[in-house]
Amino acid sequence: MKKVAAYAKLLRLPGIGALGTTTLIGALTVGVTDLVDLSIVFLVGSLSAVFGFLLNDYADVELDNLVDDLKKKPLVSGDVSKRSALMIGIFLILLTFFLISLLYYEKPLDTYKFIAINCIILAGILGSVYDLFGKRIIGSDFLVSISMSFVFLFGALSFGQPTVITWIIFILTFNQALHMNAVEGGIKDADHDYKMGVTNIALSSGVKVDGNALFIPPTFKAFGFGIRLCSAVLLFTPFVFFGYDYYLWQIILLAVLTFILLVLSVKFLTMKIFDRSKIRKLIGIQSFLRYSLVPIMLIPIIDILPSVILIFFPIVWYIVFTPLLGEELFKPRM
Numbered sequence: 001m002k003k004v005a006a007y008a009k010l011l012r013l014p015g016i017g018a019l020g021t022t023t024l025i026g027a028l029t030v031g032v033t034d035l036v037d038l039s040i041v042f043l044v045g046s047l048s049a050v051f052g053f054l055l056n057d058y059a060d061v062e063l064d065n066l067v068d069d070l071k072k073k074p075l076v077s078g079d080v081s082k083r084s085a086l087m088i089g090i091f092l093i094l095l096t097f098f099l100i101s102l103l104y105y106e107k108p109l110d111t112y113k114f115i116a117i118n119c120i121i122l123a124g125i126l127g128s129v130y131d132l133f134g135k136r137i138i139g140s141d142f143l144v145s146i147s148m149s150f151v152f153l154f155g156a157l158s159f160g161q162p163t164v165i166t167w168i169i170f171i172l173t174f175n176q177a178l179h180m181n182a183v184e185g186g187i188k189d190a191d192h193d194y195k196m197g198v199t200n201i202a203l204s205s206g207v208k209v210d211g212n213a214l215f216i217p218p219t220f221k222a223f224g225f226g227i228r229l230c231s232a233v234l235l236f237t238p239f240v241f242f243g244y245d246y247y248l249w250q251i252i253l254l255a256v257l258t259f260i261l262l263v264l265s266v267k268f269l270t271m272k273i274f275d276r277s278k279i280r281k282l283i284g285i286q287s288f289l290r291y292s293l294v295p296i297m298l299i300p301i302i303d304i305l306p307s308v309i310l311i312f313f314p315i316v317w318y319i320v321f322t323p324l325l326g327e328e329l330f331k332p333r334m
Contacts, residue, residue, distance in 0.1 A: 005325050006079035010088070012053050014325065017317025018291050020046035021310060022148065022173065025294060026155025028302050029166040040103045041155050044096055048123065048151050051092040052144070055131040058085050063135070063196045093124070103158060116157035123150035135198045141182035148177040164242050165301060168234055169294060175231045176290055183224035184268070184283045187216065191274055214274040221269045228265045231290075232258045235297050245300045254296050261289050288315055 012019065023045030027038055057064070057075050061082065064070040074080040100120070104113055126147040134140035152173045156166045186193075186202025191209040193200065205220040235258060238244040239251065268282050295310035 003079065006074040006077075007088075008321075009325055010054060010057065010074040010080050010085065011050050014318045014321040016046045016050070018288075018314035019049035020044075021291070021314060022049070022152045023155030025169060025298070025310070026152045026157075026166065027159055028298065028306065029163055029169060030156045030160045032159050037103065037159070040099050041158065044099050044103070044120070045151060045155065047092050047096045047099070048120065049148075051089055051096070051124070052127045052131060052147070054085055054089050054092070055128060058082060058089070059131050060135075063192070063198070096120070100158075112157045112160055116154045119150040119154045119157060123147040123154070126150070135193075135196070135200070138199050138204055139201060141178055141185075141201060144181055145174045145177035149174040165238055165244075165298070168237055172231055172234050172294065175227050175234070179224065179227045179231075180283075180287070183220075183227065184286075186220075187214070187268070187271075188276070188279050188283065190214070191276075209274045212273055212275075214271050216269060216271070224269050225262075225265055228262055232262060235293055238297065247299065250296060250299050254293065257289060257293060257296070261286060261293070264289070288318070 020042040024038055024042045027041045032038060032041075057073060061075050064073055064076045070076060075082060075085055100117065107113070124147075126143045130140050130144040130147065134143065137143075149170050153162070153166070153170055156162045162170075182201045186200055186207060189198075190202055190207045193203060194208075201223070202220060205223070206215070206217040207220055208215050235254060236251075239246045264282060264286050268279075268286070271279070291314055292311045295307040298310075299307045
C-alpha cells in the first residue's frame with residue numbers, strides 16, 4: 001500500500017483534476033461539446049502536466065534532499081527509484097501520443113491539427129529544458145510558462161481556429177505559470193536554492209532568507225504583483241473591449257474573487273517570516289482560486305453548468321484524494 005501511495009504522489013494524483021482542465025478549456029473555447037473528445041483532451045493535458053512534474057522531481061532529487069519537508073517526496077525518500085521514474089516518463093509520452101492519435105482518428109489532418117501536434121511537441125521540449133537545466137538559467141521560468149501555454153493551445157487547435165477568448169486564456173495561462181514558478185516557487189525555495197547554486201529570477205532580484213527572516217525586495221514584489229494585475233485586467237477584457245455578453249452577477253463574482261486573489265498576492269509578497277507551512281498554504285489557496293476565475297469568465301460562452309463543473313470538479317477531486325495519500329489539504333508538498 002505504501003508503494004501505491006508513493007507512485008500516486010509521484011504522479012500528482014490529487015492535482016490531476018485541475019491539471020487536465022488546461023487543454024479541456026482550450027477545446028471549450030472553440031465550441032467543442034462532444035464528451036469523448038473532451039475526455040481525451042483532458043487526459044492529454046493531465047499526462048503532459050504529470051510528465052513535467054515527474055521530470056522536475058527527477059532533476060531536483062539532490063536539491064529537495066536539502067529540505068526536511070521535501071524528504072518525504074517519493075524520489076527523495078527512495079520509495080520510487082529514479083529508474084522507475086524514467087520508465088514512467090517514457091510511458092507517459094507514448095500514452096500521450098496514443099491518445100492524440102485516438103483523438104484524430106478518422107478526422108482530416110488539417111493545418112490546425114498539424115500546428116496542435118507541433119505545440120505539444122514544443123511544449124514537451126521547452127518543459128524538459130526547464131526541468132533539466134532551468135535551475136542554472138536565469139529566466140527559465142519563461143520557458144515553462146510558454147510550454148504550459150502551448151499545452152493549452154493544443155486543446156483549441158485540435159478542433160479548429162482559436163477565438164479571441166482562446167488567445168486571452170493563452171496569455172492568462174502564461175501569466176499564471178510564470179507567477180507560479182518564478183514568484184511562488186522562487187520565494188518558497190529561497191531558503192535552500194542558493195545552496196545548490198541555483199540561478200533564478202528571485203535570487204537574482206535579491207530574495208533571501210536569513211534564519212527565519214524573509215526579505216523580498218520591492219522590484220520582485222512589483223514583478224509578482226504586476227503579473228497578477230495583468231491577469232486581473234485580462235479577465236475582464238472580453239466584456240470591456242470585445243463586446244462579449246455577460247451576466248451582472250457574473251461580473252460581480254469575478255470582481256470579488258479577483259480582488260481576493262490580489263489581496264492574497266499582496267499578503268504573500270509582503271511576508272517577513274519564512275514559514276514554509278504558511279507559504280504552502282497560501283500557494284495552495286491561490287492556485288484553486290485562480291483556477292476558478294477562467295470558468296467564471298467563460299459562463300456566457302460555455303453556459304453555467306459546464307462552468308460550475310470546471311470550478312468544483314478539481315476541488316472535489318483534490319479534497320477526496322489528498323487525505324488518502326496522507327497529505328494536508330491546501331498544503332502541496334512542493
